[in-house]
Amino acid sequence: MENNSEKITIYVMGKKHMVPEDLTIMKAMEYSGHQFTRGAGCRGGYCGACATLYRKKGSYKLEGALACQKIVEDGMYIAQIPFSPAEKKTYILDEIKPEAATILEYYPEVSRCLACNTCTKACPQDIMVMDYVQASLRGDITQAAKLSFDCISCGLCAVRCPAEIVPYNVSQLARRLYAKYIDGPSEHVLERVKEVEEGVYDQDIKELMTASKETLAERYNTREIDLNE
Amino acid sequence: MSSFRSTSVLRLHPENKVFNERIKELSGEEIDLCFQCGACSSGCPMTQEMDYLPSKIIRMTQLGLDEALDSGTIWVCTTCFNCEVSCPRGIDVANVMESLRQLVLRKKYDRVSLDELTPEELRELPPIAIISNQRKLTG
Amino acid sequence: MTKLAYYPGCTLKTTAKNFDDSTVASAKALGIELVEPERWNCCGTVHALAKDDVMHHLAPVRNMLRVQEMNSEGQVDSKEMITLCAMCYNTLKRSNQTFNEDSDKKQKIQDIMFKEEATYSGSVEVKHFLETLKEMGWDKVKEAVKTPLTGLKVAPYYGCLLLRPRGIGIDDTDNPRIIEDLFEALGAEVVNFAYKQKCCGSYNTVHMKEVVGDLAHKILKQAKDGGADILATACPLCEYNLGPRQEQVKVQYPSFDSIPVVYFTQLMSLAFGLGDEAMAFEANRPDPRPLLREKGLLEE
Ligand code: SF4
Ligand code: SF4
Ligand code: SF4
Ligand code: SF4
Numbered sequence: 191m192e193n194n195s196e197k198i199t200i201y202v203m204g205k206k207h208m209v210p211e212d213l214t215i216m217k218a219m220e221y222s223g224h225q226f227t228r229g230a231g232c233r234g235g236y237c238g239a240c241a242t243l244y245r246k247k248g249s250y251k252l253e254g255a256l257a258c259q260k261i262v263e264d265g266m267y268i269a270q271i272p273f274s275p276a277e278k279k280t281y282i283l284d285e286i287k288p289e290a291a292t293i294l295e296y297y298p299e300v301s302r303c304l305a306c307n308t309c310t311k312a313c314p315q316d317i318m319v320m321d322y323v324q325a326s327l328r329g330d331i332t333q334a335a336k337l338s339f340d341c342i343s344c345g346l347c348a349v350r351c352p353a354e355i356v357p358y359n360v361s362q363l364a365r366r367l368y369a370k371y372i373d374g375p376s377e378h379v380l381e382r383v384k385e386v387e388e389g390v391y392d393q394d395i396k397e398l399m400t401a402s403k404e405t406l407a408e409r410y411n412t413r414e415i416d417l418n419e
Numbered sequence: 420m421s422s423f424r425s426t427s428v429l430r431l432h433p434e435n436k437v438f439n440e441r442i443k444e445l446s447g448e449e450i451d452l453c454f455q456c457g458a459c460s461s462g463c464p465m466t467q468e469m470d471y472l473p474s475k476i477i478r479m480t481q482l483g484l485d486e487a488l489d490s491g492t493i494w495v496c497t498t499c500f501n502c503e504v505s506c507p508r509g510i511d512v513a514n515v516m517e518s519l520r521q522l523v524l525r526k527k528y529d530r531v532s533l534d535e536l537t538p539e540e541l542r543e544l545p546p547i548a549i550i551s552n553q554r555k556l557t558g
Numbered sequence: 559m560t561k562l563a564y565y566p567g568c569t570l571k572t573t574a575k576n577f578d579d580s581t582v583a584s585a586k587a588l589g590i591e592l593v594e595p596e597r598w599n600c601c602g603t604v605h606a607l608a609k610d611d612v613m614h615h616l617a618p619v620r621n622m623l624r625v626q627e628m629n630s631e632g633q634v635d636s637k638e639m640i641t642l643c644a645m646c647y648n649t650l651k652r653s654n655q656t657f658n659e660d661s662d663k664k665q666k667i668q669d670i671m672f673k674e675e676a677t678y679s680g681s682v683e684v685k686h687f688l689e690t691l692k693e694m695g696w697d698k699v700k701e702a703v704k705t706p707l708t709g710l711k712v713a714p715y716y717g718c719l720l721l722r723p724r725g726i727g728i729d730d731t732d733n734p735r736i737i738e739d740l741f742e743a744l745g746a747e748v749v750n751f752a753y754k755q756k757c758c759g760s761y762n763t764v765h766m767k768e769v770v771g772d773l774a775h776k777i778l779k780q781a782k783d784g785g786a787d788i789l790a791t792a793c794p795l796c797e798y799n800l801g802p803r804q805e806q807v808k809v810q811y812p813s814f815d816s817i818p819v820v821y822f823t824q825l826m827s828l829a830f831g832l833g834d835e836a837m838a839f840e841a842n843r844p845d846p847r848p849l850l851r852e853k854g855l856l857e858e
Contacts, residue, residue, distance in 0.1 A: 289572075290546065290568075290571070290572040291541070291542040291543075291572070292542075294541045294542065294546065294549070295538045295541045295542050298533045298536065298541050298549065299533060301533075301546060301549040301550045301553055302550075302553050302554075302557070303599075303600060304602065304613055304614060304616065304617060305599040305600060305602070305616055305617035305620055306613060306616050306617075306670075307616070307620075307671075307674060310674075311674070320599065321597060321599070324598075324599040324600060327546065327568055327600055328546070328568040328571040328572060328600070329571055329572050330571070352613075444609065444610075445608050445609055445610065446607075446608070446609065447609040464756055464757040464759075464773060465757075465769075467772070468766075468769055495762065495766070495769070497718075497757050497759060497760040497761070497762055498604065498607070498718075498760070499718040499722070499757035499760065500718055500719075500722035500723045501718070501722070501755075501756075501757065503722060503723040503724065504722055504723065504724055504731050504732070511723060513607065513723070514607050514608075517607035517608055518607075518608055518609075521608045521611075531764065531765050535765075536764070540764075543573075543802075544573075544763070544764060544798070545569045545572070545573040545574065545794050545795060545798050546568040546569050546572055546573065546600075547567070547568065547569045547603045547643065547645050547794055547795050548761055548763050548764050548795055548798060549764060550568070550600060550602070550603045551603040551604045551645065551760065551761040551795070552761040552762075552764040552765065554602060554603060554604050554614070555604060555761060556761075
C-alpha cells in the first residue's frame with residue numbers, strides 16, 4: 191500500500207505502528223499488517239461489524255467508533271470489539287403486543303438501567319441510547335423505535351453498560367413492534383409483496399439466475415443509483 | 420472509681436475496629452451511640468423473617484463483628500425507615516442495613532436474579548417492584 | 559390554568575395508568591395543567607443510601623435537570639416538580655436534597671455529566687401532588703366536588719415513603735393528616751387505623767410473596783376491623799401489594815374477604831364527576847365498582 195501522507199503513531203492492542211494520518215482506523219490497521227478475519231463487514235458504516243474502542247493521547251476518555259469510519263489520530267490506542275456476547279430472544283411478533291410488559295418479559299434487565307448515559311457516550315451513531323432504553327422501560331414503543339432508528343447493532347453500548355443491558359436487542363424489539371403495530375402495515379411493502387406473489391418479477395429473476403458472471407459484473411457496475419431517493 | 424472506668428471501656432480488636440469504622444463510613448451513622456433500647460426492633464415489620472433483630476445488628480456493628488454480613492436480616496429489610504423514626508439516638512438503622520448489603524453485593528454477589536422470574540411475573544409485577552428489587556438486592 | 563411540571567414515573571405509564579389518568583384529570587378540574595417533560599428517565603425508585611454512592615444519584619438529577627429546562631423555557635409556571643408515586647417522590651426529593659447539601663457529591667455528579675448537557679443548578683423543588691392540594695386549600699377542593707363521597711368509609715394508607723425518613727415527609731411523620739383532610743373535603747368518612755404507616759413489604763413482593771401476603775393481611779384486616787369499605791393509597795407498589803396480592807392473602811388466609819384498594823386520585827375523579835376514563839376503576843383488582851355502586855356513588 192503506497193501512501194505519501196504524513197505518518198503518525200497509533201497503538202493497536204498496545205503495539206506501536208506508524209501509519210498515514212488520513213486513513214481510517216480499519217485501513218490504518220491493514221496498512222500496518224493486520225488482516226481482518228472478524229470485525230469488518232460493509233466498510234461503509236452500515237453493518238456495525240467493526241466496533242472499536244479507543245483512547246486519545248492525553249485523555250482519560252474511552253470512546254467508541256466504527257473502524258471503517260473513524261480517521262486515526264496521533265497517539266491513539268485502539269482495540270477492536272468484534273463481538274459482544276448477548277442472547278437474542280425469540281418471539282413471535284404476531285403473538286406479542288407493543289407494551290412495556292413485552293419488553294420486560296424478554297429483556298427484564300432494562301429495569302436495571304441507572305440512567306448513567308454511558309451507552310449514549312459510547313455510541314458511534316450519536317444515538318440517544320439511554321433515552322431509548324428508558325422509553326422502552328416505560329412502554330413508549332414509538333419513542334424507543336424512533337430514537338433507535340440509526341442503530342446498527344455494533345454492540346459498543348452493550349459492552350459498556352454497567353447494568354448489563356443489551357440496548358440494541360431491546361431497540362430491535364421496539365422497532366419491530368412499532369413497525370407491526372403502530373406505524374405499519376406499510377402500503378408499498380404490501381403492494382410489492384403482492385406483485386412478487388403474482389409473478390411480476392419471475393422473468394427478471396430467471397434472467398439473473400442464468401446470467402454469466404461477466405454479464406452480472408457488467409450489470410452491477412453500470413447499475414443506476416439514485417442517492418437522493 | 421478508676422477500676423470501674425477501666426472495665427467499662429470496650430476495647431475492640433484491630434480487625435473489629437476496621438469493620439466498625441467501615442460501617443460508620445459507608446452508612447454515615449453514629450452507630451456507637453446506640454444504647455440498645457430496642458425501639459428499632461419493636462417497630463420493624465420484618466422481624467418475623469429475621470435471624471437477628473435490627474438492634475442486634477447494630478450491636479454487632481458496634482462490636483465490629485462481621486458476622487452481621489452473613490445474617491438473613493439484611494436481605495429481608497424493606498428499607499421502610501420505621502427504625503429511623505423510632506430511634507431515640509438519631510441512628511438511621513436502614514442506612515446501616517444498606518451498608519451491610521453493599522459490602523456483600525460489591526463482592527460479585529446477587530441475592531436475587533431476574534432469570535428466576537417467570538414471564539407471567541415479569542409481565543404482571545409493577546416496574547417499580549422489579550426495579551427496586553434489583554437495586555436493593557443485586558450488585 | 560396553572561402549569562406545573564409533572565414527573566409520572568415508569569409505573570404510572572405502565573401498570574398504574576389509572577393513577578396517571580385520574581391524576582391528570584383531577585388536577586385539571588382544579589385548574590392545574592400537569593405538563594410532562596419531553597425527556598425523562600426512571601428515577602431509580604430507591605434513594606442511594608450508601609454514603610459513597612454517586613452513580614445512583616444521576617438518574618434523579620437528570621430528571622430535575624429536565625424540569626429546570628422546562629422552567630427556563632417558560633413551559634411551566636413554577637420551579638416545582640410534581641410527583642405522585644411515593645417511591646419517585648422520595649427518591650427525587652432525597653437526591654435533590656443530597657445534591658444541594660453535599661457539595662462534594664454535587665461536584666462528582668456534575669463531573670460525570672460534564673459536557674453531556676446543561677448543568678443542574680439545584681433549583682427545582684420536588685413536591686407531592688398532595689402537598690399541592692393542601693397548599694391550594696381544602697376549600698378549593700371542596701368547591702370542585704360534584705358527588706360528595708357520602709357514606710363511603712375510606713381508610714387512608716400512607717405506607718412508608720411519603721412520611722419517612724424524618725425531614726422528607728409530606729406531613730407530620732407520626733400523625734399525618736393530609737390524606738384524611740383530602741377525604742374529608744371530598745365528603746367521605748375517614749377511617750383512622752394504626753397500620754396506615756406500616757410497610758406493605760415493598761420490593762420483597764418479587765421473591766417473597768408469602769411475606770407480603772402476611773403483611774397485607776395485617777394491614778387490610780385492621781382497616782376492615784376499623785370499618786373501612788375501601789383503602790386509598792398514593793403508591794403503585796402499595797397498591798399492588800394490598801390489591802392484586804389479595805389473591806396471595808386468600809391462599810394464606812382462606813377466610814379473608816377482599817376489600818378494594820384505589821389511588822386517592824381515582825376517588826377525587828369520582829367526587830369531581832370526571833367520568834369513567836378519568837376514574838379508570840376497571841384496572842383495579844379487586845374491582846371497586848360493585849362497592850361504589852352499592853353506595854350509590856357510581857351508576858349501575
Ligand atoms: S445503539 Fe448501541 S449497538 Fe446501536 S449503534 Fe449505538 S452503540 Fe451501536
Ligand atoms: S449504559 Fe446501561 S445503565 Fe447506563 S444509561 Fe445506558 S442502558 Fe442505562
Ligand atoms: S428499615 Fe429495615 S430494619 Fe428498619 S424497620 Fe424497616 S425493615 Fe426493619
Ligand atoms: S432504636 Fe436506636 S438506640 Fe435503640 S436499639 Fe435501635 S439503634 Fe439502638
